[in-house]
Amino acid sequence: xxxxxxxxxxxxxxxxxxxxxxxxxxxxxxxxxxxxxxxxxxxxxxxxxxxxxxxxxxxxxxxxxxxxxxxxxxxxxxxxxxxxxxxxxxxxxxxxxxxxxxxxxxxxxxxxxxxxxxxxxxxxxxxxxxxxxxxxxxxxxxxxxxxxxxxxxxxxxxxxxxxxxxxxxxxxxxxxxxxxxxxxxxxxxxxxxxxxxxxxxxxxxxxxxxxxxxxxxxxxxxxxxxxxxxxxxxxxxxxxxxxxxxxxxxxxxxxxxxxxxxxxxxxxxxxxxxxxxxxxxxxxxxxxxxxxxxxxxxxxxxxxxxxxxxxxxxxxxxxxxxxxxxxxxxxxxxxxxxxxxxxxxxxxxxxxxxxxxxxxxxxxxxxxxxxxxxxxxxxxxxxxxxxxxxxxxxxxxxxxxxxxxxxxxxxxxxxxxxxxxxxxxxxxxxxxxxxxxxxxxxxxxxxxxxxxxxxxxxxxxxxxxxxxxxxxxxxxxxxxxxxxxxxxxxxxxxxxxxxxxxxxxxxxxxxxxxxx
Numbered sequence: 001x002x003x004x005x006x007x008x009x010x011x012x013x014x015x016x017x018x019x020x021x022x023x024x025x026x027x028x029x030x031x032x033x034x035x036x037x038x039x040x041x042x043x044x045x046x047x048x049x050x051x052x053x054x055x056x057x058x059x060x061x062x063x064x065x066x067x068x069x070x071x072x073x074x075x076x077x078x079x080x081x082x083x084x085x086x087x088x089x090x091x092x093x094x095x096x097x098x099x100x101x102x103x104x105x106x107x108x109x110x111x112x113x114x115x116x117x118x119x120x121x122x123x124x125x126x127x128x129x130x131x132x133x134x135x136x137x138x139x140x141x142x143x144x145x146x147x148x149x150x151x152x153x154x155x156x157x158x159x160x161x162x163x164x165x166x167x168x169x170x171x172x173x174x175x176x177x178x179x180x181x182x183x184x185x186x187x188x189x190x191x192x193x194x195x196x197x198x199x200x201x202x203x204x205x206x207x208x209x210x211x212x213x214x215x216x217x218x219x220x221x222x223x224x225x226x227x228x229x230x231x232x233x234x235x236x237x238x239x240x241x242x243x244x245x246x247x248x249x250x251x252x253x254x255x256x257x258x259x260x261x262x263x264x265x266x267x268x269x270x271x272x273x274x275x276x277x278x279x280x281x282x283x284x285x286x287x288x289x290x291x292x293x294x295x296x297x298x299x300x301x302x303x304x305x306x307x308x309x310x311x312x313x314x315x316x317x318x319x320x321x322x323x324x325x326x327x328x329x330x331x332x333x334x335x336x337x338x339x340x341x342x343x344x345x346x347x348x349x350x351x352x353x354x355x356x357x358x359x360x361x362x363x364x365x366x367x368x369x370x371x372x373x374x375x376x377x378x379x380x381x382x383x384x385x386x387x388x389x390x391x392x393x394x395x396x397x398x399x400x401x402x403x404x405x406x407x408x409x410x411x412x413x414x415x416x417x418x419x420x421x422x423x424x425x426x427x428x429x430x431x432x433x434x435x436x437x438x439x440x441x442x443x444x445x446x447x448x449x450x451x452x453x454x455x456x457x458x459x460x461x462x463x464x465x466x467x468x469x470x471x472x473x474x475x476x477x478x479x480x481x482x483x484x485x486x487x488x489x490x491x492x493x494x495x496x497x498x499x500x501x502x503x504x505x506x507x508x509x510x511x512x513x514x515x516x
Contacts, residue, residue: 005031005206006187006206006207006208007031007032007033007205007206007207007208008025008030008031008032008207008208008209008381008384009021009022009025009030009031009032009033009207009208009209009210009211009377009381010032010033010034010035010181010188010190010205010207010209010210010211011025011032011033011034011035011211011213012034012035012036012178012210012211012212012213012214012221013034013036013211013212013213013214013215013217013218013358014034014035014036014038014039014040014041014042014158014162014172014174015036015040015041015043015044015045015158015213015215016041016045016154016157016158016161016363016366017213017215017342017358017361017366017369017370018034018036018211018213018214018358019034019040019041019158019159019161019162019165020161020366020367020369020370021034021211021213021358021369021370021373021374022034022161022162022165022170022172023161023162023164023165023168023170023370023389024367024370024371024373024374024387024388024389025165025170025374025381025384026164026165026166026168026169026170027164027165027168027385027388027389027392028374028381028384028385028386028387028388029383029384029385030381030383030384031169032165032169032170032171033170033171033173033205033207034162034165034170034171034172034173035173035174035176035177035178035192036173036174036175036176037175037176037177037178038174038175038288039174039175039468039470039471039473039474039478040155040158040159040162040172040174040468040478041154041155041158041159041478042478043215043216043287043288043290043323043324044215044216044287044323044324044325044326045154045155045157045158045215045323045363046154046155046158046321046323046477046478047154047239047241047290047321047322047323048154048239048323048363049239049241049265049267049275049277049278050151050152050153050154050267050275050363051088051149051150051151051152051265051363051364052073052074052077052078052085052149052150052151052152052363052364053070053074053149053150053364054067054068054070054071054074054111054114054115054149054364055067055070055340055362055364056107056108056111056147056149056255056263057263058339058340059107059110059111060107061339063339063341064114065341066339066340066341066365067111067114067115068114068115069365069368070115070362070364070365071111071114071115071116071117072115072116072368073364073365073367073368074115074120074149074150074364075115075116075117075118075119076367076390077150077152077364077367078119078120078150079119079393080367080389080392080393080394080397081152081157081160081393081394081396081397081431082397082399082403082404082431083396083397083399083404083407083427083428083429083430083431083432084152084153084156084157084160084394084396084397084428084429084431085150085151085152085157086150086151086152086404087119087120087121087148087149087150088148088149088150088151088251088252088253088267089121089146089147089148089251089252089253090146090147090148090149090252090253090254090255090265091126091133091144091145091146091252091253091254091255092104092144092145092146092147092254092255092257093128093134093137093141093143093144093254093255093307094141094142094143094144094145095141095257097259098257098259098261099257101143104145105125105145108123108145108147109123111123111147112147117148120148120149120150121148122147122148123145123146123147123148124145124146124147125143125144125145125146126143126144126145126146127142127143128141128142128143128144129142132250133146133250133252135248136247136248136308136309136310137254137307137308137309138307138308138309139309141307146252151253151267152363153428153429153481154363155477155478155479156429156479157363157394159467159468159478159479160394160395160396160397161366161394162468163395163466163467164394164395167395172468173192173194174468174470175194175195175470176192176193176194176195176203177192177193177194177195178190178191178192178221178225179191179192179193179202179225180225181210181225181226183226183352183353183355184352184353185351185352185353186208186353187206187207187208187353188205188206188207188208188209188210188353188355189204189205189206190204190205190206190207190210191203191204191205192204192205207353208353208380208381209353209354209355209356209377209380209381210226210353210354210355210356211355211356211357211358211373211377212226212355212356212357212358213358215287215324215326216234216236216287216324216325216326217287218230218234218326218357218358218359219232219233219234219326219359222355222357226355228347228355230345230357230359231345232328232329232343232345232357232359232360233328233329234326234327234328234329234359234360235282235326235327235328235329235338236282236283236284236287236324236325236326236327237280237281237282237283237324237325237327237338238279238280238281238282238283238290238296238322238323238324238325239277239278239279239280239281239322239323239324239325240277240278240279240281240292240293240296240297240300240320240321240322241275241276241277241278241292241300241320241321241322242275242276242277242292242297242300242301242317242319242320243269243270243273243274243275243276243317243318243319243320243484244273244274244276244312244316244317244318245272245273245274245316245318246268246272246273246274247266247274247304247308247310247312248266248268248274248308250268251268252268253265253266253267253268254266254267254307256276256303256304256306256307258303258306262280262303264276264277264278264300264303264304265277265278266304266307266308270481270484270485271421272484272485273318273484276300276301276303276304276312277300279292279296279299279300281293281296283324287323287324290322290323290324291322292320292321292322294314296322297314297317297320298314301313301314301316318484319483319484326359326360327339327340327360328341328342328343328359328360339360340360340361340362341360341361341362341365342358342359342360342361342362342365342369343359343360344356344357344358344359344369344372344373344376345357345359346376346377348380354377354380356373356376356377358373367389367390370389371387371389371390374387375387395431395433396430396431396432396433396434397431397432398431398432399431399432404427407427407431407432408423408424408427411423411426411427411434415438415441417442417443417444418438418444419444421454422454425454426438426459429479429480430462433466436462436466437458437459437462438458441458446458447459448461449493451486451490451493451494451497452482452485452486452487452489452490452493453482453483453484453485453486453487453490454482454485454486455475455476455480455482455486455490455494457497460475460494460497460498460501461501463475463479464498464501464502464505465505467479469498470498470502471498472491472494472495472498475494475498476490476491476494
């Protein structure tokens with residue numbers, strides 16, 4: 001692919017939009033390369049609240065088109081990846097000082113009907129005084145509502161899109177930076193610099209179309225690397241989250257309204273914890289260095305304490321993370337009111353290769369964004385097949401009509417020696433691909449050493465071989481969230497084990513077209 005050939009598509013950015021576009025393009029029969037200066041999902045796409053949702057609060061701003069589009073995509077993703085996308089019920093306690101009950105009822109009525117709802121229960125009112133769902137809340141909250149959305153492991157969603165793209169012929173190059181790109185009459189001549197396998201290694205790529213899916217860096221890449229002035233301006237909003245010991249014992253999440261009109265969530269997280277988020281803070285620094293501030297931590301604690309009977313404080317925080325979201329600039333009273341919709345900007349001069357830039361967007365609508373991007377580019381990509389992803393499954397999601405619970409039961413039958421907790425985690429993370437991880441294993445000992453927190457050597461080997469994992473952070477915080485359970489000792493053991501696992505791969509594996 002690099003020896004003078006011209007590929008169809010060079011995608012810059014290995015977050016959810018870049019991986020989704022690469023997957024869609026590869027499935028249309030196009031030759032594709034996707035690169036990222038860091039790991040896949042290293043920044044914004046692994047720093048979300050992890051929700052696949054229509055955005056109930058967007059109804060207040062009359063963004064009906066965005067909500068309808070997102071609700072449609074919610075159903076698509078529940079079907080495409082039932083292992084990593086799963087239903088989640090939300091409790092919305094009512095405080096008449098913030099929103100009237102009739103307004104909430106009307107909003108939920110509309111929310112239930114704007115998009116298809118094939119797999120999720122509808123909304124209903126609830127007496128919090130007589131329900132276990134009200135027990136964790138302060139006693140003054142007597143009534144509320146329950147409705148449905150879905151949750152996802154955000155970083156794994158990115159990896160599965162990249163994996164599907166690779167299996168359809170794309171080349172996926174994490175830790176490879178676009179240094180420069182020169183526009184020619186019928187192609188882009190791009191220079192890529194890789195951090196591995198040889199630091200500083202340079203590749204030159206010819207591509208008919210360049211896709212700029214660099215997220216928070218999209219406008220800068222367009223200006224500085226490509227010499228093109230963007231038509232859209234971006235606002236950078238930092239969203240931060242905290243993780244605290246579990247605040248309630250059931251599997252529902254809570255919607256946390258705040259007097260400043262922002263909406264947050266308290267979500268069951270990684271079995272033993274609760275995730276509280278998110279903030280919306282203007283950001284003007286390097287997105288790679290985004291971190292939660294003490295003020296944001298205090299804000300999130302205050303948001304939770306307004307609703308829950310048992311208060312939390314900054315000393316309860318066991319982990320926190322922050323990411324920078326690029327939002328389309330528009331007049332709005334504050335960042336939380338800025339639309340989460342996206343824009344696709346095509347620069348296609350009569351004499352010169354086209355570049356498509358992605359601005360804005362949200363996790364839920366990435367597939368639709370990718371489909372629209374490829375449809376927009378079809379006149380510039382000869383031989384591209386039609387859209388296909390709306391009915392396709394993601395790797396591991398091909399469970400047919402049996403569903404996830406039946407799949408877990410089948411795993412228990414096939415691998416009775418797997419501890420229940422480990423079996424369920426494998427099923428959630430890998431779906432039907434778990435058979436590759438467990439290939440040849442007949443007992444727990446066959447998985448190798450437990451490096452900590454239930455992370456066995458066989459899983460690390462799988463992540464290195466199939467999912468581009470190269471560092472302890474890749475394994476413990478992006479391919480999984482085992483960093484919450486494993487502790488610093490596991491990080492050290494993993495740092496010692498990874499180099500030998502990487503060396504065991506064939507020389508071409510680190511820049512392979514598709515997994516080995």
